[in-house]
Amino acid sequence: MNRYITIHGHFYQPPRENPWLDSVEREESAKPYHDWNQRITEECYAPNGHARILDEDGRLRAVVNNYSRMSFNFGPTLLAWLERHQPATYHAILDGDRMSQERFSGHGSAIAQIYNHIIMPLASTRDKETEIIWGIKDFVHRFHRYPEGMWLAETAVDYETLELLSKHGIRFTILSPDQAWRVKEPNGQWVSVEGGTIDTTQPYRIDLPNGQTISVFFYHAALSRAVAFEGLLNDGRYFAERLIAGFKPDSSSSNQLVHIATDGESYGHHHRFGEMALAYALDVIDHRTDVRLTNYGEYLSFNVPTRKVEIFENTSWSCAHGIERWRSDCGCQTGLHPTWNQKWRTPLRQAVDYIRDTVTPLIEALAPRWLKDPWIARNDYIEVILHRHHDTIKQFLVNHQIHALDLEDTIHVLQLMELSRHLLLMYTSCGWFFDDIGGLEAIQVMKYAARAIQLAERLFDVPMESSFLRLLEQARSNQDSQDGRQIFVTAVKDRMVNLSRVALHYSMMHILTQAEREKTSSIYCYDVHVEDDALWRSGTVKMAVGQVQIVSQITLDRATFNYGVLHLGDHNVIAGVRGYRGPELYQNMRQQLAQAFQAAEFPEVIRLLDQFFQGQTNSLRHLFRDEQERVMDQLVENALQEALTYNRHIYEHSASLMRFLKDMGQPIPPILRDAAGISIREQVHQQLITDPVDFAEIRRLLSEAREWDLLRDWSDLPYEYELFIKKLSRELAQDPTDLVRLQFLIEAVQIAKQESLHINLEEAQLVVFRLTVQWSPEHRGTQRQWEQYINQLDELLAIRRG
Numbered sequence: 001m002n003r004y005i006t007i008h009g010h011f012y013q014p015p016r017e018n019p020w021l022d023s024v025e026r027e028e029s030a031k032p033y034h035d036w037n038q039r040i041t042e043e044c045y046a047p048n049g050h051a052r053i054l055d056e057d058g059r060l061r062a063v064v065n066n067y068s069r070m071s072f073n074f075g076p077t078l079l080a081w082l083e084r085h086q087p088a089t090y091h092a093i094l095d096g097d098r099m100s101q102e103r104f105s106g107h108g109s110a111i112a113q114i115y116n117h118i119i120m121p122l123a124s125t126r127d128k129e130t131e132i133i134w135g136i137k138d139f140v141h142r143f144h145r146y147p148e149g150m151w152l153a154e155t156a157v158d159y160e161t162l163e164l165l166s167k168h169g170i171r172f173t174i175l176s177p178d179q180a181w182r183v184k185e186p187n188g189q190w191v192s193v194e195g196g197t198i199d200t201t202q203p204y205r206i207d208l209p210n211g212q213t214i215s216v217f218f219y220h221a222a223l224s225r226a227v228a229f230e231g232l233l234n235d236g237r238y239f240a241e242r243l244i245a246g247f248k249p250d251s252s253s254s255n256q257l258v259h260i261a262t263d264g265e266s267y268g269h270h271h272r273f274g275e276m277a278l279a280y281a282l283d284v285i286d287h288r289t290d291v292r293l294t295n296y297g298e299y300l301s302f303n304v305p306t307r308k309v310e311i312f313e314n315t316s317w318s319c320a321h322g323i324e325r326w327r328s329d330c331g332c333q334t335g336l337h338p339t340w341n342q343k344w345r346t347p348l349r350q351a352v353d354y355i356r357d358t359v360t361p362l363i364e365a366l367a368p369r370w371l372k373d374p375w376i377a378r379n380d381y382i383e384v385i386l387h388r389h390h391d392t393i394k395q396f397l398v399n400h401q402i403h404a405l406d407l408e409d410t411i412h413v414l415q416l417m418e419l420s421r422h423l424l425l426m427y428t429s430c431g432w433f434f435d436d437i438g439g440l441e442a443i444q445v446m447k448y449a450a451r452a453i454q455l456a457e458r459l460f461d462v463p464m465e466s467s468f469l470r471l472l473e474q475a476r477s478n479q480d481s482q483d484g485r486q487i488f489v490t491a492v493k494d495r496m497v498n499l500s501r502v503a504l505h506y507s508m509m510h511i512l513t514q515a516e517r518e519k520t521s522s523i524y525c526y527d528v529h530v531e532d533d534a535l536w537r538s539g540t541v542k543m544a545v546g547q548v549q550i551v552s553q554i555t556l557d558r559a560t561f562n563y564g565v566l567h568l569g570d571h572n573v574i575a576g577v578r579g580y581r582g583p584e585l586y587q588n589m590r591q592q593l594a595q596a597f598q599a600a601e602f603p604e605v606i607r608l609l610d611q612f613f614q615g616q617t618n619s620l621r622h623l624f625r626d627e628q629e630r631v632m633d634q635l636v637e638n639a640l641q642e643a644l645t646y647n648r649h650i651y652e653h654s655a656s657l658m659r660f661l662k663d664m665g666q667p668i669p670p671i672l673r674d675a676a677g678i679s680i681r682e683q684v685h686q687q688l689i690t691d692p693v694d695f696a697e698i699r700r701l702l703s704e705a706r707e708w709d710l711l712r713d714w715s716d717l718p719y720e721y722e723l724f725i726k727k728l729s730r731e732l733a734q735d736p737t738d739l740v741r742l743q744f745l746i747e748a749v750q751i752a753k754q755e756s757l758h759i760n761l762e763e764a765q766l767v768v769f770r771l772t773v774q775w776s777p778e779h780r781g782t783q784r785q786w787e788q789y790i791n792q793l794d795e796l797l798a799i800r801r802g
């Protein structure tokens with residue numbers, strides 16, 4: 001065997017967390033999903049962990065883990081999010097690597113990635129090394145082995161980066177063929193391969209300036225481009241044939257490797273069902289005898305590079321101008337807005353450079369108070385990021401402190417480390433890749449910069465924000481002519497959080513929710529310790545007064561606050577928070593507010609709140625975004641109930657008239673049709689959230705909706721119904737012998753097909769497929785009925801048995 005194939009997927013999303021909450025907030029553009037991480041997981045990352053292979057009749061015949069047969073890397077920050085929010089997908093990725101080791105002679109298919117996707121040639125030596133060390137340690141933590149290879153963001157490369165990779169035990173990386181300059185055969189002369197003419201079927205060795213070496217694979221550009229942009233994933237068999245056709249017509253016995261590299265999101269997100277095309281292609285190749293799947297680590301184990309290569313420095317795979325896409329208006333863009341310019345890129349980079357260049361010497365001057373070496377400490381801080389636990393922090397301090405630190409000094413050290421972390425995060429490449437400074441990714445970079453400024457100003461008492469904003473003023477948006485300063489103020493400032501803001505959020509949620517309060521609770525990455533808590537009611541009006549200590553789980557920073565909140569009903573909330581100033585002032589406030597409230601003197605309560613909090617009172621606008629949305633949804637829901645009842649009353653009293661008008665060929669007044677739509681849609685919604693479900697009633701309601709031609713107006717119904725079927729499927733997976741759930745799933749799928757809802761039935765199909773091949777009922781008496789139900793579902797969901 002001398003012909004091998006590797007498909008590499010670069011799976012990555014930029015970090016999206018609010019830097020103050022360590023959590024991803026709702027992203028409107030990702031609807032109906034909460035955020036883009038969730039959406040792309042559903043469309044790509046999860047499906048590749050259980051990709052379906054269909055037979056010639058379109059029936060499901062196999063489910064495979066694509067990660068086990070391809071080569072891949074995942075961004076560490078994305079894996080951290082998946083571990084926390086999508087554990088099933090996270091473990092499917094880890095399982096894929098374990099299975100690949102069994103398949104490929106002990107060589108796992110996962111390779112590492114530099115930590116947060118910065119453009120390495122634009123980074124300092126110190127930052128490059130931290131990115132590599134963090135990427136390696138994150139990989140070892142998750143995959144429980146040392147990585148053989150490492151992916152460079154945008155394949156952006158220079159020799160110093162390669163030297164650092166080699167220094168830290170990385171054997172290989174993957175580059176674009178356009179990045180190769182010249183090659184040299186053993187005992188031969190250097191030959192130019194400019195223009196991507198290098199032979200990509202062979203690995204190459206780079207002799208580095210410092211005397212070390214590293215291997216490089218140059219991916220097949222044409223095939224990679226066909227996957228990403230030319231529809232090659234429309235047909236899995238054709239995909240396999242194109243890969244096999246990539247071998248050189250060479251009768252010699254030398255080994256060849258046809259390999260491609262694309263964004264992993266091609267397989268399901270950019271191209272719907274791309275994961276199925278990938279699974280089918282891998283399956284076709286796997287069953288051939290004239291070609292074999294491999295990964296880069298295994299291939300290197302029996303193909304030590306003999307050819308040498310030299311590269312063009314400061315180049316990448318996605319910028320024709322080298323690395324200008326991440327610092328200038330070079331002309332490279334997504335193509336979605338061909339008339340836009342990217343002149344904003346330069347001032348945005350200058351602004352974050354200003355933060356880095358201002359803060360770095362300040363770190364070096366201050367850190368020796370506590371640390372032996374702040375940069376070695378930063379390299380090891382990844383252990384704290386991976387395990388935010390008291391014991392991990394303690395060990396980190398033991399390893400790096402000059403002397404034992406008290407709590408205040410510990411807080412300073414952790415703030416220093418978080419500052420250093422955000423100095424890296426603000427260079428995440430996506431901030432410059434896309435078309436406008438008003439985009440999600442550029443705004444995220446500004447959020448990291450704002451967090452760095454906040455920490456730096458606190459540690460060093462050096463004002464920085466005004467200078468940063470003056471630089472941002474030079475960056476102008478294509479969308480509405482706003483400059484970077486204006487975007488920062490409108491999109492970043494209101495996301496900034498301090499301990500007082502957390503206390504304010506707690507105080508309002510305390511009065512708005514009915515849940516029993518614990519003495520200690522958490523809000524995102526903050527702990528709340530309740531020291532005093534009082535709640536009074538007068539009809540629908542409520543007031544709360546209390547004292548809480550807020551502690552950051554990340555920096556251990558802490559402060560105590562007094563609060564007072566008045567809820568007049570609906571959205572009318574007035575809240576104030578101030579730092580603790582002693583027991584006498586707090587007790588005085590508590591007593592006066594209680595007396596005024598209990599006397600129902602609400603104007604006096606408002607005056608006292610304004611007095612005690614010095615005019616700094618707040619409203620629901622100051623809740624954190626996701627909780628604000630949940631509260632507003634509940635308020636709207638309460639307000640809608642009366643309108644829903646009213647519309648249902650109109651419809652019930654007008655239905656016979658509407659039918660008469662329809663029979664007479666007369667138009668139905670829009671107000672009556674709207675009332676019917678609102679009434680019937682709400683009843684369908686209620687049925688879908690009721691247990692047990694009345695499927696006869698759902699059928700009746702949908703029949704009525706068809707009668708008035710309402711279904712085409714219900715754009716949200718397919719998504720809600722899809723979630724309903726997923727819920728039934730997951731319940732069935734928990735108890736495969738539940739005949740009631742089996743019957744429910746049958747009826748739910750039948751309705752979806754009868755009403756042509758065009759929803760994704762993949763999860764139901766996967767659950768039933770696993771039952772078909774793995775499960776049998778525990779109780780003999782249910783055997784026949786269980787088999788009948790499974791047979792029905794196999795037919796409904798196009799599953800091939802045997």
